[in-house]
Amino acid sequence: MRIAVVSIGSFDTQYSDYHIMRDIILGLLERGHEVNLIQKQYLDTPQYPQQFDKYFGKQLQVHNIKFEKKAKADLKARYLADLSYYRQACKWMKKNKPDKVFLQSCNTAFFTVFYAKHILKCPLLYNEQDIFPENAYFAGILSENSMIYKVAHALQKYAYKNATALSTISDDMKSTIVTRYGISEDKVEVIYNWGHEELKAHSEQDNVFLKKYPKKPGEFRVVYAGNLGKMQNVELILETAALMKEDEDVSFYIVGGGVNEEQLKTFAKEKELNNVTFVGMQPPEEVADLYAAADVNVIPLQKRLIYAALPSKTADCLIAGKPIITCVDEKSNFAKLVRQYGIENVDIGQREELKNAIVNIKHMNYRGSNYRFWKDIFSKKGAIKRHCSFVICNSLCKDVRCLRSKK
Numbered sequence: 001m002r003i004a005v006v007s008i009g010s011f012d013t014q015y016s017d018y019h020i021m022r023d024i025i026l027g028l029l030e031r032g033h034e035v036n037l038i039q040k041q042y043l044d045t046p047q048y049p050q051q052f053d054k055y056f057g058k059q060l061q062v063h064n065i066k067f068e069k070k071a072k073a074d075l076k077a078r079y080l081a082d083l084s085y086y087r088q089a090c091k092w093m094k095k096n097k098p099d100k101v102f103l104q105s106c107n108t109a110f111f112t113v114f115y116a117k118h119i120l121k122c123p124l125l126y127n128e129q130d131i132f133p134e135n136a137y138f139a140g141i142l143s144e145n146s147m148i149y150k151v152a153h154a155l156q157k158y159a160y161k162n163a164t165a166l167s168t169i170s171d172d173m174k175s176t177i178v179t180r181y182g183i184s185e186d187k188v189e190v191i192y193n194w195g196h197e198e199l200k201a202h203s204e205q206d207n208v209f210l211k212k213y214p215k216k217p218g219e220f221r222v223v224y225a226g227n228l229g230k231m232q233n234v235e236l237i238l239e240t241a242a243l244m245k246e247d248e249d250v251s252f253y254i255v256g257g258g259v260n261e262e263q264l265k266t267f268a269k270e271k272e273l274n275n276v277t278f279v280g281m282q283p284p285e286e287v288a289d290l291y292a293a294a295d296v297n298v299i300p301l302q303k304r305l306i307y308a309a310l311p312s313k314t315a316d317c318l319i320a321g322k323p324i325i326t327c328v329d330e331k332s333n334f335a336k337l338v339r340q341y342g343i344e345n346v347d348i349g350q351r352e353e354l355k356n357a358i359v360n361i362k363h364m365n366y367r368g369s370n371y372r373f374w375k376d377i378f379s380k381k382g383a384i385k386r387h388c389s390f391v392i393c394n395s396l397c398k399d400v401r402c403l404r405s406k407k
Contacts, residue, residue, distance in 0.1 A: 002034040003391060004098035006089050008106045008129075010040040010067070012047045017129060017312065018284070019196055021104060022049045025060075027384040028391065034059045036096055038089045040067035063092050083108045090115040098122060102391050105129035107152070109159035117162050125391050126163040129193075131176055131308040132156065138304035139231045157181045165394045167387070169193050170310040171333040189390055194380035195315030199285065201292035208286050209293040213253070213279065220250045220362045223294035225282070226313055228258035233300040236327055238264060239351040240358070242271045250362065255279045255290060291320035296361045300327035303348040306334050315378035323366040325357050341373035 005028075007021050028035050035055075039046075041064035052060055065088045068081065086108050093101065093115070101116045101124040103109060109126060116124035133152040136142040142149045160166060160183050167189040168174050174188045204210065215221060224237050234254060241252045252275055254264065261278075268276045282290055291297055297317040301309070306328040317324045326338050330347040338345050346354045360366070 001392065002036065002097075002099045003028055004036045004038060004093050004096070004101045006086070006093075006101060006103045006112060007037065007039040008104045010042055010046075010064075011049060012040070012042040017104070017193070019198075020129075020193055020312075022051070023194070023380060023384055024102070024387050024391075026051055027388045029055050029059050031388055031392075032059075033392075035061070036093075036098055037062045038065065038092060039063075040065055040085060042067060042069065061096075063089075065089065065092075079107060082106060083111060086111050090119070093120055100125065100391065102127065103163075107132050108155075109163075110155040113159045113162050123164040123394055125394065126159065126166050127191075127387075128166060128168040128173065128177065129309075131168075131173060134176055134180060135231060135305060135308035138308055139302050141230060153181075165189070165390065167191050167390050169312075170306075171337075172307045173310065175333070176307045189386070191383050191386045191390065192377050193310070193312045193315060194378050194383050195312070195319045195374075196284075196287055197319060197380050199288040201288040201320060204292075207293055208289045209282070210289070213277070213293075215293075216249075216251075218249050220295045221293065222250065222252045222296055222298060222358055223255065223291070224253070224298050224300070225255035225287075225290055226311065228254070228256050228261045228264055230260060231302050231305050231309065232258075232260075233302045233305075233327065233348070234260065234264055235267070236300050236349065236351060236354060237298055238267055238271070238273065238276060240354045241268075241273050241276050243351055243355050244358070245273065245275055247359075248275075250275060250358065252276045253279055253294075255282060257281050287316055288320060291317050291322060294320070294322050296323045296325060296358060298325050298327065298354070301348075304329060306332045310334065315374065318370045318374040318378060321370055323361045323368060324370070325354065325361070327354060337377070338373070341369045341376075342367040343370075343373065344368075 005025055025035055025037060046064045065085055067085055090112060100122055103112050103124055103126050105128045113124055116122055133142055133149045137144055137149055160177060160181050166177065166187055168177060169192055171190055174190050177183050177188050178185050202208065224234055226232060228234055237252060244250050254276065257280055265278055299311050299314055299317065325344050325346060327346045328335055335345040344357045346357055
């Protein structure tokens, strides 16, 4: 079977879901299928994962489309650039006639869905990683009555209704697709993202992050790592740090960058948060050491955002084996899920509750079963099987011929 895989990003840059697309492609290749990868090209010489080498010229073909990055704040320029990219991708697919199309989450999905259905006349499997415009609406960036929201919602609804099948990365996101877009539950599969399982943390003595930022004797380190944007609710962590200023052995490390970075730094300065250290973006290959360097990793989101997104860092934090605290809507399916594994969830805005959760873990009162949670929900091996089944059968089937690797 020839499968066109249309990527939202590029292997030129290790974007956040780099490993997800890499592993899905490898899963399809290992099962004997031909893959036509279409991706954005940022560099003069395109880059690819080393694991692709043995498939080039045999089962794997790549079509690179020159692409210039736009500023995150310039939504119109980004949208038009993406639309141009997907138009070129569709023209290439028309020439090469795939049997199926696998499309990763994008804001211009309607165009590719329309093209696959009416021009290519082949099935399109759509993997939704981040629901737009619901994420912007839940974060207070867009009004439900704004023209941008209404148009984006209508286009996304068209994409969902006309895709052959949908997959998404959490039960809460499935609920949003079903309730806010009128899509049948049977059409939407849930396949959780997995972490960077190939990256292993070094011992504490050789930990790269700890060499850069050594621990003081007796220090208890709270870590947030990721985007410092409007949707992540890092403010909750800083407000909690303000409550714990007198607890001198507790430190807070904020790792990453984003549009809210300066605002967060200003808040920390005004509140004289000497217990908070801001650290810039770290190399992707050091992610395992970063999470392993924490005594507890905190994973927050703004109110209702759990219904439009799920932080993929959850899997990496679990792999690191250190305690985690999630901070999402208490009534969400994800909050209920983490509690099933003994992991504490703090409701949105509850800084006193987050403080108490940190203190409990500091006093060795952590009952979370990280390994079992990772194995049951975030395992790479199981997720790859499910993705390949989804692409090959247009649903999650149990036919062993779909699931078995020919490797």
